[in-house]
Amino acid sequence: xxxxxxxxxxxxxxxxxxxxxxxxxxxxxxxxxxxxxxxxxxxxxxxxxxxxxxxxxxxxxxxxxxxxxxxxxxxxxxxxxxxxxxxxxxxxxxxxxxxxxxxxxxxxxxxxxxxxxxxxxxxxxxxxxxxxxxxxxxxxxxxxxxxxxxxxxxxxxxxxxxxxxxxxxxxxxxxxxxxxxxxxxxxxxxxxxxxxxxxxxxxxxxxxxxxxxxxxxxxxxxx
Amino acid sequence: xxxxxxxxxxxxxxxxxxxxxxxxxxxxxxxxxxxxxxxxxxxxxxxxxxxxxxxxxxxxxxxxxxxxxxxxxxxxxxxxxxxxxxxxxxxxxxxxxxxxxxxxxxxxxxxxxxxxxxxxxxxxxxxxxxxxxxxxxxxxxxxxxxxxxxxxxxxxxxxxxxxxxxxxxxxxxxxxxxxxxxxxxxxxxxxxxxxxxxxxxxxxxxxxxxxxxxxxxxxxxxx
Amino acid sequence: xxxxxxxxxxxxxxxxxxxxxxxxxxxxxxxxxxxxxxxxxxxxxxxxxxxxxxxxxxxxxxxxxxxxxxxxxxxxxxxxxxxxxxxxxxxxxxxxxxxxxxxxxxxxxxxxxxxxxxxxxxxxxxxxxxxxxxxxxxxxxxxxxxxxxxxxxxxxxxxxxxxxxxxxxxxxxxxxxxxxxxxxxxxxxxxxxxxxxxxxxxxxxxxxxxxxxxxxxxxxxxx
Amino acid sequence: xxxxxxxxxxxxxxxxxxxxxxxxxxxxxxxxxxxxxxxxxxxxxxxxxxxxxxxxxxxxxxxxxxxxxxxxxxxxxxxxxxxxxxxxxxxxxxxxxxxxxxxxxxxxxxxxxxxxxxxxxxxxxxxxxxxxxxxxxxxxxxxxxxxxxxxxxxxxxxxxxxxxxxxxxxxxxxxxxxxxxxxxxxxxxxxxxxxxxxxxxxxxxxxxxxxxxxxxxxxxxxx
Numbered sequence: 066x067x068x069x070x071x072x073x074x075x076x077x078x079x080x081x082x083x084x085x086x087x088x089x090x091x092x093x094x095x096x097x098x099x100x101x102x103x104x105x106x107x108x109x110x111x112x113x114x115x116x117x118x119x120x121x122x123x124x125x126x127x128x129x130x131x132x133x134x135x136x137x138x139x140x141x142x143x144x145x146x147x148x149x150x151x152x153x154x155x156x157x158x159x160x161x162x163x164x165x166x167x168x169x170x171x172x173x174x175x176x177x178x179x180x181x182x183x184x185x186x187x188x189x190x191x192x193x194x195x196x197x198x199x200x201x202x203x204x205x206x207x208x209x210x211x212x213x214x215x216x217x218x219x220x221x222x223x224x225x226x227x228x229x230x231x232x233x234x235x236x237x238x239x240x241x242x243x244x245x246x247x248x249x250x251x252x253x254x255x256x257x258x259x260x261x262x263x264x265x266x267x268x269x270x271x272x273x274x275x276x277x278x279x280x281x282x283x284x285x286x287x288x
Numbered sequence: 289x290x291x292x293x294x295x296x297x298x299x300x301x302x303x304x305x306x307x308x309x310x311x312x313x314x315x316x317x318x319x320x321x322x323x324x325x326x327x328x329x330x331x332x333x334x335x336x337x338x339x340x341x342x343x344x345x346x347x348x349x350x351x352x353x354x355x356x357x358x359x360x361x362x363x364x365x366x367x368x369x370x371x372x373x374x375x376x377x378x379x380x381x382x383x384x385x386x387x388x389x390x391x392x393x394x395x396x397x398x399x400x401x402x403x404x405x406x407x408x409x410x411x412x413x414x415x416x417x418x419x420x421x422x423x424x425x426x427x428x429x430x431x432x433x434x435x436x437x438x439x440x441x442x443x444x445x446x447x448x449x450x451x452x453x454x455x456x457x458x459x460x461x462x463x464x465x466x467x468x469x470x471x472x473x474x475x476x477x478x479x480x481x482x483x484x485x486x487x488x489x490x491x492x493x494x495x496x497x498x499x500x501x502x503x504x505x506x507x508x509x510x511x
Numbered sequence: 512x513x514x515x516x517x518x519x520x521x522x523x524x525x526x527x528x529x530x531x532x533x534x535x536x537x538x539x540x541x542x543x544x545x546x547x548x549x550x551x552x553x554x555x556x557x558x559x560x561x562x563x564x565x566x567x568x569x570x571x572x573x574x575x576x577x578x579x580x581x582x583x584x585x586x587x588x589x590x591x592x593x594x595x596x597x598x599x600x601x602x603x604x605x606x607x608x609x610x611x612x613x614x615x616x617x618x619x620x621x622x623x624x625x626x627x628x629x630x631x632x633x634x635x636x637x638x639x640x641x642x643x644x645x646x647x648x649x650x651x652x653x654x655x656x657x658x659x660x661x662x663x664x665x666x667x668x669x670x671x672x673x674x675x676x677x678x679x680x681x682x683x684x685x686x687x688x689x690x691x692x693x694x695x696x697x698x699x700x701x702x703x704x705x706x707x708x709x710x711x712x713x714x715x716x717x718x719x720x721x722x723x724x725x726x727x728x729x730x731x732x733x734x
Numbered sequence: 735x736x737x738x739x740x741x742x743x744x745x746x747x748x749x750x751x752x753x754x755x756x757x758x759x760x761x762x763x764x765x766x767x768x769x770x771x772x773x774x775x776x777x778x779x780x781x782x783x784x785x786x787x788x789x790x791x792x793x794x795x796x797x798x799x800x801x802x803x804x805x806x807x808x809x810x811x812x813x814x815x816x817x818x819x820x821x822x823x824x825x826x827x828x829x830x831x832x833x834x835x836x837x838x839x840x841x842x843x844x845x846x847x848x849x850x851x852x853x854x855x856x857x858x859x860x861x862x863x864x865x866x867x868x869x870x871x872x873x874x875x876x877x878x879x880x881x882x883x884x885x886x887x888x889x890x891x892x893x894x895x896x897x898x899x900x901x902x903x904x905x906x907x908x909x910x911x912x913x914x915x916x917x918x919x920x921x922x923x924x925x926x927x928x929x930x931x932x933x934x935x936x937x938x939x940x941x942x943x944x945x946x947x948x949x950x951x952x953x954x955x956x957x
Contacts, residue, residue: 080358084372110366111334112373129363135303137436137491140352140385142363143333149307150335162363163611166604166641167634188613191645195612198640198682213360236644236682268360386834389827389864390857411836414868418835421863421905459867459905526804530818556812557780558819575809581749583882583937586798586831588809589779595753596781608809659806714806 066202067124067154067182069241071104071264072254072284073205074271075128075156078110082272087113088120090271093278095121103285104264108156108184111142118151126184127155130176132168144175154182157201160209166195173201184243184266193229197236204233204240205266211246213269217253218246223260230261251286258288289425290347290377290405292464294327294487295477295507296428297494298351298379301333305495310336311343313494316501318344326508327487331379331407334365341374349407350378353399355391367398377405380424383432389418396424407466407489416452420459427456427463428489434469436492440476441469446483453484472503478510512648513570513600513628515687517550517710518700518730519651520717521574521602524556528718533559534566536717539724541567549731550710554602554630557588564597572630573601576622578614590621600628603647606655612641619647630689630712639675643682650679650686651712657692659715664692665702676707695726701733735871736793736823736851738910740773740933741923741953742874743940744797744825747779751941756782757789759940762947764790772954773933777825777853780811787820795853796824799845801837813844823851826870829878835864842870853912853935862898866905873902873909874935880915882938886922887915892929899930918949924956 076082098105108126183201245266299305321328331349406424468489522528544551554572629647691712745751777795852870914935
């Protein structure tokens, strides 16, 4: 299982993080993680899972899995397939890829069957609490209005982090909480940990920067 | 552009065609295509595109692309990503992954922008005609009730093939028609060509067989 | 708020429960409820809400609301609209109309704003627990494989009822639980109450019967 | 069948056009239509179909139907139900409620079975041409970027109207074309007719105005 505290980089589907670019960023994360001893992980597009997981040592996640078993499901993301390509887990229900409740439940159970880590995303405290009832091993709270923005959730809405930590623990205290949206530097990461989260999930803060290594090093500077 | 007549194998998400198994089947297709000179192609899960396209010489297709541009679309299938992984085209709107009309239009235009072949699937003559109006380079007609079954569309419903050929030509005579559903042997393939199609799309007939090479060789035996 | 114990009839979209037929069945429910003093309610198609709520005295529910506010949402079900037509509440996330988790949360909050009762459906104990975290006033557990069948959930899977009651109370003890799927007679209803539920949700057991009044009377015979 | 030229008002789900408000606007349309002899129709929310169709004489449409037959489809819009409530047709595939291609085909065929008019919406010339292949009796082209705006499609993009008329006629010359998006006054309506359309589809131009009757009268002033 993913070790915490952890910094998880979600590559999304930016040009700057597709194919060779994804691998290049993943290698920087890998290098900085090894050098600093801080746990890091990346979630990459399906097409990039195999190469990234072969060439870096930190954990590689899928960005999504579909609620299916092997069979006739042309074009959907089979949990077994991301596993066989080298992923150790998957994001589930990201704000940009929301799922029906019954499908979140099914994706979590399929991931558990395959020993894949589950980072299930929620948009507020109430849905975080609801997801906690499904007992994924990780849960990430990200207010959608702050995703991709310049202000970190830890400054703009620290209550959503501490409130989610509290709500989630009450329902299932084995679920570890990550937070995300607008996270960009070491202060944001340190604050996330202080608020009770086990790490951060971020994307544009690294991917859209001109000096990715500098940003990545800064992220861990206060830990 | 995909050369015709062509046999396209859709790997779907079967256990027998995921990861290493997908590559093994793709290699047999590759070998038989080279030996016989008959055009073949495979559509594979996103995770398998890169390795398959590196290790075989016949065209590799994605099973699906999403109607998106590069950006914040966690977990969706970016057309640029399948291209960068080595795919030369994609299935679009497969019966197991149907799309909204406006999204089919957008996927076709995105694929054209990226010089990716488009095999757009339809479920009957009317929707084939509708898709022809969008001018993809390929269109595959597959009656959903025959997909995965034991009787070939060419025997069960030859009129849907000849009717689609006729309807499509009337709207846009540059669109090439494939047919599929239940196709299993050389007689079925020969009949498909005779009915006016430029090839076949098939899946379980090969993937679920115990002797895949034998089935693949049989498929081209009447051409 | 809906009084309990209660028998809720979901009209679905059967021919036998559309338009005038819906009204006829609703009138029988109304009559038997008044005569016996047992609480009953009906959920009807959007088109039938207004007339049913004008002509019967028992509560009328919508079968679904969409996660929207007033505005440009052609063809979706506006919570304000079902309220203005006379509904006192709505089913949300029925097995035949599943919603994304964030949308269930939003539908519940919109319904509360409008003082509409919420009967949120779940397919198993875990999703019941997740929904309880969102604090609707009612929650209905219905195993999808038993819906429309001949064996009542109270016989086939009593543990899902008692387990849901327990799980839900633990998360929010103000949420009242209904159960459904295969419920057909007074013994089933009595058993549902005995297992801790506050009522039943049923459909085909009444709607597909030749003598609807007899079935309705039988349902309350053991209370 | 809807007589042309026609002005169709889509009520959408605005507060100003829900419940009693919908009926009030529908009555003004009805009055002006009778007085001027210009064909008009309204599409209203499901909950409002019955009362509007009982109290006005101009045709009432549903805003949407789902691709279903009578049965177990809780909360979906059954074509038979909107018919039994008094609708004479339905919008299908509105930009705010897009459907899968196969479902558009199925909705059209279900509507034809029930003798309901079909106004199928398209977002551009290519999808208009695709929809024409399915032979609905009406097709409405509305560029989504102009919907709800201040500039009429007939000024901002007259080519999309004339181009759609031409493309549609080529595929099936029995399909009548409407156009919409930003239509607000008599000049816009007259221009729409001049460009070859058989009428207009509009919404906010009437619904958001303070003097609805004045706007409605103005719309027909140049015919």
